[in-house]
Each structure stands twice: as structure tokens, then as C-alpha cells.
Amino acid sequence: MVFAQAQDAVTLDPHLATDGFSVNNTSNVFDTLVRYKVDTTAVEPSLAESWTVSPDGLVWTFKLRSGIKFHDGTPFNAEAVKFNYDRQVDPKNPYHTGSFDYAEFTFQNVKSVEAVDPLTVRFILSARFAPFLINMAMFSTGIASPTAIRKYGPDFFKNPVGTGPFKFVEWVEKDHVTYEANKDYWAGRPCIDRLIIRGIPDNTVRLLEMERGSVQMMDQVNPPDYDRIRSNKDLVLYTGPGLNVGYLAMNTQNPPFNDRRVRQAVSYAVNKAALVQAFYGGIAQPAKNPMPPTIWGYNDSVQDYGYDVSKAKQLLAEAGFPNGIDTELWWPNRARPYLTQPQKIAEALQQQLSQAGIRAKLVTFEWGTYLKKTREAEHPMAILGWIGDNGDPDNFLYVLLDKDNAKIGTS
Template identity: 35%
Template sequence: MLQLRVARPRRIALIGLAGALAISMSACAESQRDSGGGSEGGTLVFGATGAPSNFDPFYASDGETFRVTRQMFENLVGLKPGTAELEPELAKEWKSSEDGKTWTFTLQEGVKFHDGTPFNADAVCKNFERMYNQTGAGATAALSYYWIENFGGFSDGKQPSLYKSCTAENDSTVVLELTRFHAGFPTLLSQDSFGMQSPAAMDEYKANDVKAQGDSFVFSEYARQHPTGTGPFKFSSYDEGNGTVELVRNDDYWGEKAKLSKLIFRVIPDETARKQALEAGDIDGYDFPSPSDWDALEKAGFNLQIRDPFNILYLGITQKNNPALRDLRVRQALAYAIDRENLVKSVMPEKAEVAKQMYPPTVDGYADDVTQYPHDPDKAKQLLKQAGHENLTVELWWPTQVTRPYMPNPQAIFGAIKEDLEEAGITVKPISKPWAGGYIDQVEVAKAQLFLLGWTGDYNSPDNFIGTFFGTTENQFWTKGSPWGEELSKALDAAAATVDPAQREAKYQEINRKLMSEYLPAIPLSHSPPAIVVSPDVQGLVPSPLTKEEFAPVTVSASE
């Protein structure tokens, strides 16, 4: 739903203090396929664009991992399918203190983890204490990305944390204490990384046993073979060689049980190969079909649904390892060099829009008067000359073996940007790496100079976009070496902690103005509407504007 990540993001209204005061929300609420028989049973095979990084959602930040873990894990709060509306999940209701720092959650009863152990208030606190007490590799932005972006620091006290404590008042009542008011709480708890996991399984299979190995990580037995949540599907197996993840129905699920008996994710990195697999009946659906195939897929009888765009594609700029990129004039030259209008028209799908700042216009704090950078190669050359870098050489990184909601064709996007930069006299050194095979990891450790990345919103908050990108010094890999990185981080923290909605809005607007005029740490490119396509035999799939689909309600009917 990140994307950094830098990858994944959604559409919930900011929760101001007025909405937080003593509010309580209650529950209203190879073909490997076999026939679904109509209403229940059968197997759905879904074509994934990339391999999951691991199966412990806390150590993940990419959409392909979350696509799988989302079916196995549940959160205290959730989002109503097909919307960005907050709804109860493992907590059936909650309320806050007047100052918005103390939150009391009343939990669903009779819920068990897949290993048979009870989900209760003690389990919730053990999850939060596990997250808060990360050390070593686990406490890095590359692994604890969502914790750092949303809660800040850990128990070592090196960085301030939003989290203060968790208390189990009784089996069904848990109290979370925050160190300060935060506009995005508790909505931020709906993010996949904060899914509740079995404390017993995490202990038995040493969930925290993760180690850095070069530019990557070696995960625990828990994260590789024993992920244990409360959700409608359970982990069965992962054939890494064949790129196949198999989940099975959780027959002891506490809510409405999944209709499928099996759910299989088959990794098919090439989009054309995914389309061919769907046409051949080897898979039942896949995400992010190429926009050039939309008409043909619909004419062939497949069910193609286009989500509303709630994302951003940007050209990231790491200032750490190329001194020229620390000069604002050079970054402005890059912005003027890129023909974003042509990029949107020639490469991106229908209804894509040129991005003018680092999040969509539907998000609070959007400023209509930010500095604009229309395509102007001559202006770019002039700025480079003024900066003394008229012979600029840059590395331009792009990912392979992946398609993202905001980046439907990475190679074509890379090609268009490379051509634009070269037109402005910039020498481009192309570097490509597999998305889950070094690209993300090396971007995060500041190896990439210019890089293609993006984000799909988790909820409707500036903090979930620019706060995620720039809000912590731990994750400012692209602002290190800049004189204003700490200033930006503090401004974002101050905005998120502002109780008055109008004042908060004004602060975010001012941050957006500075991002596009004084800072320019990245160049916003586009907002793109991603599609999802399934066989006509598939019923019950509800597309999510947050690319957060759940497969429990899905059936696969028998073909005629």
C-alpha cells in the first residue's frame, strides 16, 4: 500500500483532537487450480510481481510481502474493504483520553492465533514491547521501517518515541500510552507492519534473530517458515525456487471463514508472462497489468478494475555520495530537465496525473502555490553552468522484476527520464537491480544517486507521505549531507503534533512550499491509477484504493 518505501498508503481522514476526545468506535461490523465449486472451497492462484522479502510483517515495507502477510495477520484496527474508512478489527472499540495520549482498546473475545494460543491484552503488549525493544539489525530503518516512520525511536532512548507503554488491564482491555498527541493515531495502527503476531511462536522460532549480511539480511526461522497470526489464512509453504507461496484456510478463524481452501501466490516478475499465464488459465488474476493491455484484457472477458490513484512516483536524490547533488541549483536543473507531461502521456496509464508536490492533491496540507518546474532543457543547462557542473554525470537507478502501483513500467519510465536528462547535457550511468534482490536495500543505505521510487498511501495524512519520506533522521538517507535535513524533520514532527486542524494544515502547506523551493530532496513525477485483473470465474474480490485487497471473501467458480 513503500514504498521509504517506498512503497506502501491509503485514504483516512486525519484524526484531530476533536475526533479523539473520548471517542469510541464499535464494531458494526502448472496449473495448480481446482474448481471452486461456486460458493466455497477451491484454490485461487494469484500472479505476484515480486518475491516477498520475508513473512514477518514487522520487518517488511514492500507491497509484495504485505500482499501475502495481510491474509494471515490482523491489526487492532482495520480499514473497511474497498474504502479508506477506519473500522474495528481485533479491537472492537477504542477511546482516548482528553489529551489524546492514552488509548484504551477493548478486544474481540475468543480469538486465537494459528498455533492455538490466545489473542488477548497480554499478547498485544508483548507485540508492542517486541517492536519497541528492537536492537541491532532489527532497529535499523531497513527492517523496522514502519515503526521508525510512525513511532520514532526504540527503548534504547537514542531517538524519541511516540510509544510510551502498554498495559493489559484484563484479558480483553489494553491501554496504550503515547508520549504526545499524534494526528494519525490510531489510524496508523491499521498498517500491515503492526499486525498482531503470536508471542509463543515468535519466542519458539526466535523472531528477532535477524542479521545483516552485506547489503541484505538473514531472517529468522519464524520469518521464513512459521509466521503466526490470527487471520483467515494460515501459512503452508514457500517454494522459493519456484517462487510459490501457499496459504491454507484457517478453519478455526474467529470471524467469517475464508471461502477458499487454498490461496497461492506465484511470483511472475515479467508482466507479459503474467498476462499469458492468465490467458492460459494457469493463474486466476494478477495486479498492475500494463495500461497498454487494459482494453485487450477487457475485450477478452477478464474483469479489470481500475483503482483511484492515491500514490506518488518520484525521482529520489541521494545527496550523500555525489557532492554535486547537494547544490540546490543542480537539483533544480534535474527538475527542469524532466518532461513530466510527456512522461504521463506516453508511458503512464490513462487518467494518470503530473505530480506537483510529494503527495496527491486530496491529502490535507496540499499547497496550490508551490514552485513549479516546467520542462525547460535550456534552463537546466543554465543552472548546471551556474553551479559549475555543466559536465554533470549521475547514476540513475531503476528496479527490475517488479511492477508497482505508481510505477507500472519501470524500464520505460527509466528510459524516458534518461533521454530527458541527456537532452539537458547530463551524462547518465544506468544501474538496474532486482527490486527484492538489492535495489531497495541499496537505495536505503544511500548507494543510489538518482533512483525511481514511490509510495501508495496508508491513510490520508501528510505525515504518511512526507512524514514517512523525511520525518526521521534515521531514514534521511536522501537528505544526509544537506544543511536543512534536521530542520525539515523537526518541522514535520511539529506539524504532526499540532492539535488544531487549521494550524496543522497551514504548517503542512508551508512545508510543501519549502520542499519544492528551498529543499527539493526529490522530484515528484506522477500519480498513477493502478488496475487489478482477475478471471471471470473469480467472484467477491473487492479492489482497494489502497491496493490492500483481502482474499477471504473470494470464490472461484467452476468453468463451463
């Protein structure tokens, strides 16, 4: 089967992945201790067949499945779980070669991990942490072969070895990754023998490949093509509630966006309802919270900024910019669930902002470079987004807004 997405993977190491394109790959190679049930964020056993928690909530003990082997034939056990944890959180660990951006979030409040016996592993927390168990189902906690990590060192990101349903075969970078079925998979042999994940940047081109039969599955369809798919008896369109949010990031470290009034002016200048209607087929909804309404704890009483060009101009003048500002608007050149048609949306934003005197030059980069530059806070304004990892509001509020992550170099 050939699955087409908008971008090739950046990495095949689950501990280093921060983008959905990479995760679509790693999730087929690596298993986690627990996993999400189909169509929910409730967890069920995976590599761990059961678990208990102490009355004070500080000690989580997992009983592991027996007889599981990594794709290289080495055994999965408690020492492998501890090895993977230590690699991510200990900067002095010889295999801590990378940024491991998710580790601080995923293992928040985890003080240590102990291999009690070959099939028992214990996580010791410094304080109760409500999302701990669902975090253990996140892609970034995928268990990799310690032998393979030692063998490949910093090149493990292109030589992945896990316990998952598919084994890595080859990676032709910027084109495709090939996998073969793990015939001995503990949860049952996959129903397909071979999986190829291709990067095809243009949504329309991906759909054409589907219609020709050279691709069997794709994501991120242009909303205007929904009816075209529905009318084709050979294609099926799957839809569901979104677990993501798109946003416009403004760099508050540098003028003019260090002035709150300028940031507010941008908010008033953007007509979100018009963008939803024009580029999302009317199925999205304007965001007024940093998390989507599908997440529990969503506060629908929050009052959104209205679309008010005059108010935007007034705020710019109060901030000392009566003639407006010149800046840059960065946009990612790859479609995302929260950004169906990147260039067209960026151009529409540019036009809307210009009505308020915010003259923005459009700038884009290759996907990996875009992520790196925005992490390093090189952008004035940038279109970004967040796809929920675990269904918990902490995954949005902490990751996007907490001071731990409001620093250069974080995702």
C-alpha cells in the same frame, strides 16, 4: 486461487515488511486491532471490538475480542499485543531481530503499552498524535503469535503465524507462497480454500497467465493492455484513484547532487507530461507534491517545475558543469503502482536527461538488493516511490521528508 504480482515477498514478518509485495502476503495472515473499511481509510473494529480515549488524548484503551486463537492454537490476548509492541520498539528485547523500519512511524509518541487484563490493552502516549488510531490499522501493527516468535526467533520471517483469514503452508522463495483458509477465522471462513501468491516479474507474462487460466488475479497491468482486457469477456479490469507517488531520488550527500542547482536542473530536464502519456495510458498525472491529490491536505496551488531543457543547461553551467555531468540512474526491475513499465520509463528518463547534458548510465538490481542499497544511500539517482499506508498526509510528509527519516538506513 492464484494471485500474481511482480515480485515474490521479501519477508513474511509484518513488523519487518517495507515493500508492497511482502505486505500483500502478510495482510492475509495477520490481523490488526482495527482495520480499514472497504475502499476507504476510515477504521472499524478488528481484533479490538471497541476503544476509548482519555480527554487529554494520551490514553487509548482497547477492548479485545474474546475466544480468538492464533494459527498455532495459542490464545490472542492483551499480553500478545504488548509483546508485539515491545518486540518492535525495544532494542534490548531478545526478539528485536531486524530493522523494524515502520515502528518509529507507526508508534510515534507511544510511550508504553499495558496489558490491563486479558482482554484490555492500554496505549500510553507522550503527546497527542492525530493519526494514532488509523496507524493501528496499518499492516506493520499486525499481531503475531508470541509463541511462534519465541520458537522461530530470527527465522519467524519465513514461518509466519497470526490470527488472519489464511494460514501459512509453504514458501518457495523467488517463486510462490501457499496459504490455506483459516476455517475458524473470527470474521468468517474465507470463500476460497487455498491462496497461492506467485511472483511473475513481467507484466505481459502475468497477463498471458491470466488469459490461460493459470492465474485468477493479478495487479500492475501495462496501460497499453487495458483495451485488450476490456475486450476479453472472461476478464475484468478494476481501476481506482491512486494512493501513491513516484519520484526521482537524488543523493544530496555526494557531488554533484549536493548542489541545489544540479537537482533543479534534473527537474527542468524531465518531461513528466510526456512520460504520463507514453507509459501510463494517460491516466496518471504529473506529480508536483510529495503526496497524491487523493490525500486530504493536498496543496494544488503549488507551482510545478516546467519542462525547460535550456533552463536545465543554464543551471548546470552555473553549478560549474558547462559540459554536463556523468552519473548513474538506478531503476527497480519490478513494476510498481507508480512505475508501470520500469525499464521503458528508465530509458525514457535517460533520454530526456541526456538532452540537458545529464549523461546517466542505467543500473538495476534484484528488488531486495535495490531496496537495501537505496536505504544505505549508495545511489546517485534512483527511481523510487511511496504507496500510502493510512490515508493521512503524515504518512507521506513525515515518512519522506522529516529529519527523523532523512538518515542512512531508513526506508
